[in-house]
Amino acid sequence: MHNKESFFINRLKSITYAFKGAFILVTTEASIKVQFFIGILMTFAGFYFKISTTEWLIQIATIGLIMALEGVNTAIEEIADFVHPDFHKKIGLIKDMAAGAVFIFAITAIIMGCIIYIPKLF
Numbered sequence: 001m002h003n004k005e006s007f008f009i010n011r012l013k014s015i016t017y018a019f020k021g022a023f024i025l026v027t028t029e030a031s032i033k034v035q036f037f038i039g040i041l042m043t044f045a046g047f048y049f050k051i052s053t054t055e056w057l058i059q060i061a062t063i064g065l066i067m068a069l070e071g072v073n074t075a076i077e078e079i080a081d082f083v084h085p086d087f088h089k090k091i092g093l094i095k096d097m098a099a100g101a102v103f104i105f106a107i108t109a110i111i112m113g114c115i116i117y118i119p120k121l122f
């Protein structure tokens with residue numbers, strides 16, 4: 001019983017920490033604020049163009065994924081700055097790779113957006 005209780009309390013604590021992290025990201029990180037704003041714009045576009053349920057699912061997953069990836073990228077940058085605050089080629093490479101991962105998905109998201117919206121525009 002004790003173990004079961006501590007399992008649920010620990011899960012609850014983890015959710016609280018994760019919520020705190022998400023709040024910090026959305027309120028302090030410029031790149032995530034931008035993605036959040038784009039997400040809101042795309043949500044309005046979704047209602048305006050009356051996209052289908054499948055398109056909504058793709059759009060919501062894409063907005064969530066890009067913000068989550070930006071969050072991971074920010075966390076990697078924080079770790080890099082923490083373990084090596086000075087300039088180092090390897091730190092630069094690590095940060096570039098993390099940013100590159102976000103970039104790959106950002107391009108994917110733009111292509112998916114074009115596939116959904118271009119036929120509705122023309």
Ligand SMILES: Nc1ncnc2c1ncn2[C@@H]1O[C@H](COP(=O)(O)OP(=O)(O)OP(=O)(O)O)[C@@H](O)[C@H]1O
Pocket residue numbers: 030031074077084085086087088089090091092093095096099
């Ligand atoms: N300590 C460092 N050593 C070597 N190169 C670095 C270092 N810090 C940053 N860079 C280079 O500068 C780029 C930008 O790094 P920075 O940490 O400013 O990220 P950013 O993309 O501007 O993120 P943010 O705007 O969220 O701070 C990195 O991708 C890397 O090429």
